[in-house]
Amino acid sequence: MGRSPCCDKNGLKKGPWTQEEDLKLMEYIQLHGPGNWRTLPKNAGLQRCGKSCRLRWTNYLRPDIKRGRFSFEEEETIIQLHSVLGNKWSAIAARLPGRTDNEIKNYWNTHIRKRLLRNGIDPVTHTPRLDLMDLSSILNSAQLNISNLLNLQTLVNPEVLQLATLLASSSNQENLDLILNNQMNHMNRTLNNHDQLPNCTSNPTSLPSTQLLNPESHSQYFPPDMANMNNQIIDENLMPQSLPDNHVILPSESDRFRAPGSNIENKYNNPTSQNNFNLDSVLSTPMSSPTLNSSSTLVNSSSTTDDDRETYCSIFNFEIPEGIEFDDFML
DNA sequence: AAAGTCTGCAACCGCTTTCTT
């Protein structure tokens, strides 16, 4: 036979914890340690089920929990880990000392996800929402009408059709033009950059599977000196040893504006460069502290504004004109 | 100032995995 039930659910309290309950739980755990959640509520004199006690302890009362705003470095780490792990909040939390999976999940849903959407990044795939560009090519064709769009269902992301329908029905040509021009201009710039990168293609249809790693912002993935490579000549030995198949190294803004022929550009252009990124090392090494990148030339969390963050976090930064509600076509 | 709306987050729900008997 199995175990006996952890608790009789009848008559047990639910909802927010009181200070008195917190005290009882903390005092009990200080004496007996966490665990054995089945018997803990009764022994601690709490009218709660063990599960509720465990959650309260792990998500709120644990002494090693860090409170307060997420640092820029933590945010960057969350974004990068999420691009690799998806919604594995506990796995992400394991890489962020002092943060709980619940806290990270909440922060993702309330801050990061929205910011990525605002900047045209799909928070699920972490790639630019190229469906907007696909839409432009559809709309630029001479035979735009809703029935044609519907006939394209097998070829086009359903979100595109939803947006097209929304725009067509609103007859807001100005907004439509703004979106398309903005997106096309930006994509042209982006593709120009990507043409010079290894493992990258100018074919837009293959871009969504491509993840972009900036050595400065994603210093945790690179040898120590690479995170600080502004104004440096890149040493061959400092290049990443391995890179996931769907990842490329994205030059920093400063690198992109460097004169042709510079060492860095040659590095990125060198088709023989092997990207042997070691994913295991990323996932197995916890951040030593939330201020890991304090020496970075680019990142200074104390002086980084929200706007800076948005700009920095956004690789494909473009704005949706006012009057267009993103949520209207977000699934 | 009041009412309505939005936002952030703690806590719960329900499913899956692990562990105990």
Place this chain on the structure above:
DNA sequence: CAAGAAAGCGGTTGCAGACTT
């Protein structure tokens, strides 16, 4: 080995406070 509870986990909800009208 099987049954069933505990633990773990991700998704969702409800509420308090902030913000807007």
